[in-house]
Amino acid sequence: MDPNPNIHRQYRSFVTHLECSLTGERYEADRVHGLSRAGRPLLVRYDLEAMRGAVPRIAIQGRPTDMWRWRELLPVRDPKHIVSLGEIETPLVPIPRSGGTHVLVKDEGRLPTGSFKARGLVMAVSMARALGITRIAMPTNGNAGAALAAYASRCGIETIIFCPDDTPEINVREIAMQGARVWRVNGLIDDCGAIVGEGARQGRWFDFSTLKEPYRIEGKKTMGLELAAQLGWELPDAIFYPTGGGTGLIGMWKAFAELEALGWIGSKRPKMFAVQAAGCAPMVRAFEDGVEHAERWENAHTVAAGIRVPRAVGDFLILRAVRESGGRALAVEDNAILKAVDDTAKRDGLLMCPEGGATLAAYRNALAQGLVSEDDRIILFNCSTGLKYPMPEAPLWLDRTQPIDFDAL
Amino acid sequence: MDPNPNIHRQYRSFVTHLECSLTGERYEADRVHGLSRAGRPLLVRYDLEAMRGAVPRIAIQGRPTDMWRWRELLPVRDPKHIVSLGEIETPLVPIPRSGGTHVLVKDEGRLPTGSFKARGLVMAVSMARALGITRIAMPTNGNAGAALAAYASRCGIETIIFCPDDTPEINVREIAMQGARVWRVNGLIDDCGAIVGEGARQGRWFDFSTLKEPYRIEGKKTMGLELAAQLGWELPDAIFYPTGGGTGLIGMWKAFAELEALGWIGSKRPKMFAVQAAGCAPMVRAFEDGVEHAERWENAHTVAAGIRVPRAVGDFLILRAVRESGGRALAVEDNAILKAVDDTAKRDGLLMCPEGGATLAAYRNALAQGLVSEDDRIILFNCSTGLKYPMPEAPLWLDRTQPIDFDAL
Structure with missing residues (x-):
């Protein structure tokens, strides 16, 4: 029993093929793929011309608003x-x-498993299921592993997860609770990625690292599709996005191009601000150096573990989108991140994750520097529920067996 | 800037008055109220006859689906x-x-602050704001306090929260993080409630205890309204609801009556199963004894802290709804609760809270006893994200500096 027509109805996917994001080389759809022969991410392509004639925007607007309303623009063909x-x-x-x-x-903490990673992983796991994959491994800073574990367990796919040994306890436990085997590794996420890559080369499992399979980005792009629909098909002036692997930023940029090709939005684009932590800012350095690819960031450290990604395989796609948009890559200090989280919780009642806090800290800096104005319509991404992160102690204690001094409460 | 027309538009509330749930005595709307003169909860009433003529069901269906689509059936008059x-x-x-x-x-963990308490508290705080209340106190087992803190801080209302001293650390911290003063008290929730009551009598604050102010139930009733809309205006065969104070169960029962009076649903009602823990089951005992009011449950204990409520001021309303529906009050053991949580996480990828697990455990028992059948359409309520609760350790550890035995991963 599933009461959601977006899922149980047959809608046509307009997917046609995949192509290498660097060389444009063409790959067949509906096949298991990793990186392209050039070692770069593959992008899924659709017959937008045919879709433009067949699917009016209003058809989407009439459906329930979950991410499966975008079925024609997603790679899963069969609802089963x-x-x-x-x-x-x-x-x-x-x-x-x-x-x-x-x-x-945009409060992405409301998604399954409490983070925006659910968008990418629900799509990648659905495609893995469609393509008959039975064993998956992935490196994670926490939230992606939790999302993979949940979706894979739900359809009987075996999952092995590797995370840095300082990954928050709650993430490690939720991954295990949701049926995956999860290994703590003495290293960072790219060290974990190396283990996953080696196992994949040995044919032990399929490699689900960020952008190393082509469907996570299609899930993440729904952030851009949703934003357009929620804002009445007019994009905001600026988007501040916490950037580790950058799948979401690349995905949104792709979504906007697809929506314009469909004639559903105009040519206006938001300035894209890629937000990183000062202790791990490879994109910021590459942006400022004016180069296309980013070098690995050594000795990465930040309270915002989700953006502690020293090297991103989609670096050139992130940098391209940011530059084309007229935005910037911005780094923020950990103390500004924590202050932003605290301010938003105490003054607006919204408990964000550190990565979400980073976007507010970056917005504040951008405003001070005149990169955006107070009249601009701004979207910040809170990518996870704040409940997964450490909070300060609350020490007040009252003994009800003694007379109570109500003035002191 | 709020892009949601449900909130920024003017819709007419059809509220007319309040009445005592025991005596039917009438009270004025748009006033500050606590319990009735008979010491019982007040219920908000609407001019459903007038609304039936003025608002067709399809008008609601055309709006965004959040809880403010039900504005005509809610007590807040002014969107501001x-x-x-x-x-x-x-x-x-x-x-x-x-x-x-x-x-x-029904996964209520997706609401603000991660629990269904947000429904009640957003309504009560909005009404408190409308009525000029500036200081609120509340006893809580955790989630209600977090929701109150968030909404009250958002609009500048001062909040003082009292919780049992064994309330999970994460709850106490999120309450403080969201700007409330939170006191741990050596006692249970009704002991905390006594302190709140005493302060209210002294005029120090407004008492926001469950059912002691009349608007939380109006927020909770949206669970019933939503269910009807989500299931195509035909209610399910049975609802399993984790029952502490019981606001949600009473609220849904009220919602169904209102929907029928509007002609939006027929007379079919689900069997309502009030689910309690074996270590704190005052409603189960009262149900089985055939009495209208429940005695306090002594030495209450259960892993499901949210339903560790020894005494409920709305006991007779809970029992009435359960009996009228042909349902039952059911108690489940802690080990069955934990097994249900584990099963759902591992097999379906959904991490529930213990109270949510209790509803699955109760459903399993009801099925075994023939109280429901496998063909019945069943709704279980997961009232909070499972991320707020303790999870077992995940001990696997891998040293990447040593040769890796891939067969062992």
């Missing part, structure tokens, strides 16, 4: 392969006191 | 008083492997 846990459209929450009058937080 | 954090319609998630083919979990 969809492994859903309820991927709702995430709300836009104003933060007038800590942000400003025109600042909205 | 709405204190929203994005109260989305929560998804219905099938759990075919751990539950059954016709079992759906």
Whole structure:
């Protein structure tokens, strides 16, 4: 029993093929793929011309708002392969006191497993199921592993996860709780990725690393599709996005191009701000150096573990989108991140994750530097529920067996 | 900037008055109220006859699906008083492997602050704001306090929270993080409630205890409204609801009556199963004894802290709804609760809270006893994200500096 028509109806996917993001070389759709022969991410392509004639925007608007309303623009062809846990459209929450009058937080913590990783992984796992993959491995800083574990367990795919040994306890436990084997490794996420890569070369499992399989980005692009629909098909002036592997930023940029090709939005684009932590800012360095590829960031450290990604395989795609948009790559200090999280919780009642806090900190800097104005319509991405992260102690204690001094409460 | 027309438009509330749930005595709307003169909860009443003529069901269906689409059936008159954090319609998630083919979990963990308490508190705080209340106190087992803190801080209302001293650390911290003063008290929730009551008598604050102010139930009733809309205006065969104070169960029962009076649903009602823990089951005992009021449960204990409520002021309303529906009050053991949580996480990828697990455990018992059948359409309520609760350790550790035995991974 699934009451959601977006999932149980047959809609046509307009997918045609995949292509190498660097060389444009063409690859067949509906096949198992990793990186391209050039060692770069593959991008899924659609027959947007045919779709433009066949699917009016209003048809999408009439459907329930979860991410499966975009079925024609997604690679899963048969609804029986969809492994859903309820991927709702995430709300836009104003933060007038800590942000400003025109600042909205897209609260991705409402998705299954509490983070935006669900978008990418529900798509990748649904495609893995469609393509008969039975064993998957992945490196993770926490949230991606949790999403993979949940969706894979739901459809009986075996999962092995590798995470840095300082990954928060709650992430490691939720991954195990949701049926995956999870290994703590003495290293960072790219060290974990090396183990996954070696096992994949040995044919032991399929490699689900960021952008090393082509479907996660299609899930993540729904953030851009949703934003367009939620804002009445007019994109905001700027988007601040916490950038580790950058799948979401690349995905949104792709989504906007697809929507324009369909004639559903105009040519206006938001300035894309790729937000990183000062202790791990390879994209910021590459952006400022004016280069196309980023070098590995050594001795990476930040409270925002989700963006502690020293090297990103899609670096040139991130940099390209940021530059084309007229945006920037911005680095923020850990103390500014923590202050932003605290302000938003205390003044607007919204508990963000550190990576979400980083986007507010970056917005504040951008405003001070004149990169955006107070009248601009701004979207910040809170990529995970704040409940997964450490919070300060709350020490007040009251002995009810003694007389109570109500003035002191 | 709020892009949600449900919130920024003017819709007419059809509220007319309040009445005592025991005596029917009438009270004025748009006033500050606590319990009735008879010491019982007040219920909000609407001019359903007038609304039936003025608002067709299809008007609601055309709006965004969050809880503010039901504005005509809610007590807030002026949108400027709405204190929203994005109260989305929560998804219905099938759990075919751990539950059954016709079992759906309404996943309330997706609401702001991660629990269904947001529904009640967003309404109560919005009304408090409309009525000029500036200081609120509340006893809580955790989630209600977190929701109150978030909404009250968002609109500048001061909040003082009292919780049992064994309330999970994460709850106490999130309450403080969201700007409330939170006191741990050596006692249970009704002991905390006594302190709140005493302070209210002294005029120090407004008492926000369950059912002691009349608007939380109006927020909770949206669970029933949503279910009707999500299931195509035909209610399910049975609802399993984790029952502490019981606001949600009473609220849904009220919602169904209102929907029928509007002609939006027929007379069919689900069997309502009030689920309690074996270590704190005052409603089960009262149900089985055939009495209208429940005595306090002594030495209450259960892993499901949210339903560790020894005494409920709305006991007779809970028992009445359960009996009228042909349902039951059911108690489940802690080990069955934990097994249900584990099964659903591992087999269906859905991490529930213990109270959510209790509903699956109760469903399993009800099925075994023949109280429901496998063909019945069943709704279980997962009232909070499972991320707030303890999970078992995940001990696997891998040294990447040594040769890796891939066969062992």
